[in-house]
Amino acid sequence: MARIVMKFGGTSMAGIERIRHVANLVKREAEARNQVAVVVSAMAGETDRLVQLCREAASLYDPREYDVVVASGEQVTSGLLAITLQGMGVNARSYMGWQLPIRTSGHAAALIEGIDAAVLERVFSEGGIAVIPGFQGVTEAGDVTTLGRGGSDTTAVAVAAAMKADRCDIYTDVDGVYTTDPRIVPRARKLDQVSYEEMLELASLGAKVLNTRSVELAMARKVPVRVLSSFVQPEEIKPGWTEGRGTLVCEEDEVVEQRIVSGVAYSRDEAKITLLGLPYKPGVPAGVFRRLAEANVNVDMIVQSRARTSDSVNMEFTVPKRDAQRTLELMQANQAEIGFEEVRRDDEVAKISVVGVGMRSHAGVAETMFAALADKGVTIQVISTSEIKISVLIDAAYTELAVRALHAAYGLEQV
Amino acid sequence: MARIVMKFGGTSMAGIERIRHVANLVKREAEARNQVAVVVSAMAGETDRLVQLCREAASLYDPREYDVVVASGEQVTSGLLAITLQGMGVNARSYMGWQLPIRTSGHAAALIEGIDAAVLERVFSEGGIAVIPGFQGVTEAGDVTTLGRGGSDTTAVAVAAAMKADRCDIYTDVDGVYTTDPRIVPRARKLDQVSYEEMLELASLGAKVLNTRSVELAMARKVPVRVLSSFVQPEEIKPGWTEGRGTLVCEEDEVVEQRIVSGVAYSRDEAKITLLGLPYKPGVPAGVFRRLAEANVNVDMIVQSRARTSDSVNMEFTVPKRDAQRTLELMQANQAEIGFEEVRRDDEVAKISVVGVGMRSHAGVAETMFAALADKGVTIQVISTSEIKISVLIDAAYTELAVRALHAAYGLEQV
Numbered sequence: 148m149a150r151i152v153m154k155f156g157g158t159s160m161a162g163i164e165r166i167r168h169v170a171n172l173v174k175r176e177a178e179a180r181n182q183v184a185v186v187v188s189a190m191a192g193e194t195d196r197l198v199q200l201c202r203e204a205a206s207l208y209d210p211r212e213y214d215v216v217v218a219s220g221e222q223v224t225s226g227l228l229a230i231t232l233q234g235m236g237v238n239a240r241s242y243m244g245w246q247l248p249i250r251t252s253g254h255a256a257a258l259i260e261g262i263d264a265a266v267l268e269r270v271f272s273e274g275g276i277a278v279i280p281g282f283q284g285v286t287e288a289g290d291v292t293t294l295g296r297g298g299s300d301t302t303a304v305a306v307a308a309a310m311k312a313d314r315c316d317i318y319t320d321v322d323g324v325y326t327t328d329p330r331i332v333p334r335a336r337k338l339d340q341v342s343y344e345e346m347l348e349l350a351s352l353g354a355k356v357l358n359t360r361s362v363e364l365a366m367a368r369k370v371p372v373r374v375l376s377s378f379v380q381p382e383e384i385k386p387g388w389t390e391g392r393g394t395l396v397c398e399e400d401e402v403v404e405q406r407i408v409s410g411v412a413y414s415r416d417e418a419k420i421t422l423l424g425l426p427y428k429p430g431v432p433a434g435v436f437r438r439l440a441e442a443n444v445n446v447d448m449i450v451q452s453r454a455r456t457s458d459s460v461n462m463e464f465t466v467p468k469r470d471a472q473r474t475l476e477l478m479q480a481n482q483a484e485i486g487f488e489e490v491r492r493d494d495e496v497a498k499i500s501v502v503g504v505g506m507r508s509h510a511g512v513a514e515t516m517f518a519a520l521a522d523k524g525v526t527i528q529v530i531s532t533s534e535i536k537i538s539v540l541i542d543a544a545y546t547e548l549a550v551r552a553l554h555a556a557y558g559l560e561q562v
Numbered sequence: 563m564a565r566i567v568m569k570f571g572g573t574s575m576a577g578i579e580r581i582r583h584v585a586n587l588v589k590r591e592a593e594a595r596n597q598v599a600v601v602v603s604a605m606a607g608e609t610d611r612l613v614q615l616c617r618e619a620a621s622l623y624d625p626r627e628y629d630v631v632v633a634s635g636e637q638v639t640s641g642l643l644a645i646t647l648q649g650m651g652v653n654a655r656s657y658m659g660w661q662l663p664i665r666t667s668g669h670a671a672a673l674i675e676g677i678d679a680a681v682l683e684r685v686f687s688e689g690g691i692a693v694i695p696g697f698q699g700v701t702e703a704g705d706v707t708t709l710g711r712g713g714s715d716t717t718a719v720a721v722a723a724a725m726k727a728d729r730c731d732i733y734t735d736v737d738g739v740y741t742t743d744p745r746i747v748p749r750a751r752k753l754d755q756v757s758y759e760e761m762l763e764l765a766s767l768g769a770k771v772l773n774t775r776s777v778e779l780a781m782a783r784k785v786p787v788r789v790l791s792s793f794v795q796p797e798e799i800k801p802g803w804t805e806g807r808g809t810l811v812c813e814e815d816e817v818v819e820q821r822i823v824s825g826v827a828y829s830r831d832e833a834k835i836t837l838l839g840l841p842y843k844p845g846v847p848a849g850v851f852r853r854l855a856e857a858n859v860n861v862d863m864i865v866q867s868r869a870r871t872s873d874s875v876n877m878e879f880t881v882p883k884r885d886a887q888r889t890l891e892l893m894q895a896n897q898a899e900i901g902f903e904e905v906r907r908d909d910e911v912a913k914i915s916v917v918g919v920g921m922r923s924h925a926g927v928a929e930t931m932f933a934a935l936a937d938k939g940v941t942i943q944v945i946s947t948s949e950i951k952i953s954v955l956i957d958a959a960y961t962e963l964a965v966r967a968l969h970a971a972y973g974l975e976q977v
Contacts, residue, residue, distance in 0.1 A: 201642065219637045
């Protein structure tokens with residue numbers, strides 16, 4: 148007997164046929180005498196539809212009322228899954244965020260502050276299964292809240308932590324975490340295990356498998372998370388069918404396989420802004436980034452360079468593509484105050500990253516990267532590193548070429 | 563300053579454009595410094611969609627989970643109306659059935675047991691408007707419930723009673739209660755006032771304007787209900803625009819206009835079952851209706867007749883058309899035990915009723931009815947009467963002819 152959380156995303160809940168399939172997966176775990184809490188997303192597309200209705204209702208909508216509207220999508224799917232499970236003879240009931248309760252901070256993109264496990268303990272002691280809508284909670288004052296897009300993963304991990312689950316299984320439409328995007332490298336390898344830290348870097352670098360906040364929470368609360376596909380043939384669903392499937396996200400020292408680099412990620416979601424001819428004196432960079440922070444623009448990579456014979460510098464940084472135009476205008480509006488000569492914007496860039504906890508103890512990881520890219524004639528525009536990650540900014544046209552070269556250089560292919 | 567409840571049905575809430583129009587109507591009342599609670603239905607079609615999803619999920623669905631799913635429709639519209647009102651500068655907030663709370667009995671088709679007015683009093687004291695989803699409530703145990711189809715009218719009246727409202731305005735797609743169906747009698751007259759008792763008979767006889775249960779509750783709690791149309795041109799919405807509009811449903815002695823008959827109603831929703839050659843002895847009719855009651859078939863009109871020279875009787879009764887086949891089979895299965903000779907079913911019947919509290923004190927109302935029908939060659943098959951109503955069952959082909967004849971006979975035309 149194990150305690151597990153099973154989380155199903157919007158594609159897995161899209162329509163009664165898919166919900167029935169999900170119910171079969173849940174029933175399998177119940178038959179294995181596991182104590183199960185199921186966390187569900189809204190049907191694919193439903194949250195977008197509800198958000199759109201709020202936008203049409205008023206340009207500046209009250210987050211309290213937005214939450215009331217948008218939380219209804221998961222309310223529907225959790226009721227439907229409970230009905231479907233009961234129809235299969237499984238003792239299941241739904242518990243809304245306010246019924247459990249899942250206590251959160253303020254509104255729209257709220258944070259989970261705590262989950263009362265008393266209701267779940269009672270359900271389990273009666274041999275039942277709890278179906279919980281993801282993405283929603285309730286404030287101290289009794290208002291409905293939502294957690295922000297992708298919040299259902301976070302609900303699942305938080306529920307798992309509250310009920311001290313042995314495992315939190317995140318069912319999605321891919322069968323695990325890969326060494327890189329299989330659409331670019333067909334021989335990309337599925338990782339059986341990956342550490343929280345690596346998963347966090349991969350998630351924030353554009354791997355869409357898990358929501359970043361849920362990985363942070365899993366790491367903080369030491370919840371083992373398994374990512375696996377809900378798209379499995381009905382005849383495959385038998386006792387122990389999940390063993391060896393998917394990718395387990397766990398603590399670094401539990402990862403059995405030894406490797407220096409775990410994955411190669413890429414993102415084309417950033418744009419590069421270049422400021423030419425900035426005065427070379429204290430306070431100038433602070434002035435640039437203070438303005439960006441005030442405008443709520445997230446800056447990622449930053450480099451500054453100075454020509455040997457000049458008393459001015461050039462600065463390059465990246466911002467999310469959707470903020471690029473705004474950033475450009477912000478810089479232009481402050482050109483005189485900041486004192487640069489020229490500002491340029493380049494959307495045709497890609498960030499390529501290699502991630503691995505093995506870097507901490509192994510030298511030469513960066514050299515391998517730079518050599519592999521140079522070998523293919525790829526120019527590195529910006530470099531940024533963290534303890535377990537090296538990212539480079541390159542011309543977007545070289546994205547696939549660079550990913551393939553690095554994947555090969557670190558020996559990540561399937562054998 | 564008055565305290566009012568405004569209730570809007572599904573057609574009035576169907577889409578953001580309609581919701582914006584509703585918000586304008588609400589804003590008008592707020593500007594008149596009234597204390598307003600708004601009760602809303604789900605968007606037209608939405609409840610049907612949700613019910614259908616439950617049916618597809620399992621043939622026998624748990625009413626607790628059904629309620630969770632189906633209550634979401636009103637949750638969405640109440641949030642959207644609150645957002646829209648706020649966008650117009652009106653201080654509005656939504657309160658779900660469990661937040662107010664609206665306490666109800668069990669599940670699916672629950673009854674309202676009580677509404678706590680404390681939240682509403684606080685909202686009013688702060689100059690705010692409360693938006694309340696109709697049709698939903700919460701049990702003592704904290705489960706979401708729904709009131710059964712048409713339940714939003716009942717929510718509106720119950721909220722009005724709890725907050726001691728001066729008036730409960732039910733906005734719908736017709737502009738009041740008519741002396742009869744204007745599609746049959748173009749010169750049908752809108753009633754300015756109608757008593758609770760008359761409205762109750764008219765509602766149960768097929769006039770779809772108000773849900774029967776809501777009228778009973780209004781009568782019991784003496785809540786003045788006004789039925790009026792939400793389909794009004796924006797330029798008409800100015801101070802006092804609702805005066806003289808719609809129909810006020812109130813206590814009998816408040817109805818100013820003196821009249822004997824208030825309306826002519828018709829229903830084609832019933833079928834006639836005839837049992838021929840029943841033994842003429844005690845206990846036989848009881849045996850018939852006990853079996854129907856056990857099968858949950860609602861019997862409406864009943865007559866029994868005996869030929870002078872026979873020791874057997876014939877019995878005729880009506881049941882809802884949807885139960886006619888079931889009733890026929892039930893009778894056939896019990897033919898030997900009940901002891902009748904033959905059973906017949908006739909779906910081609912219509913029930914025509916005249917309703918009016920004036921009947922109590924005026925003789926000759928029935929004679930006028932029978933004479934008017936005889937004059938047009940309409941054969942009366944079954945008659946049933948109550949204190950303020952006379953109903954006859956006739957061949958359905960004569961429905962319109964009979965309605966027109968009666969409407970004229972009682973002088974109900976517009977002048």
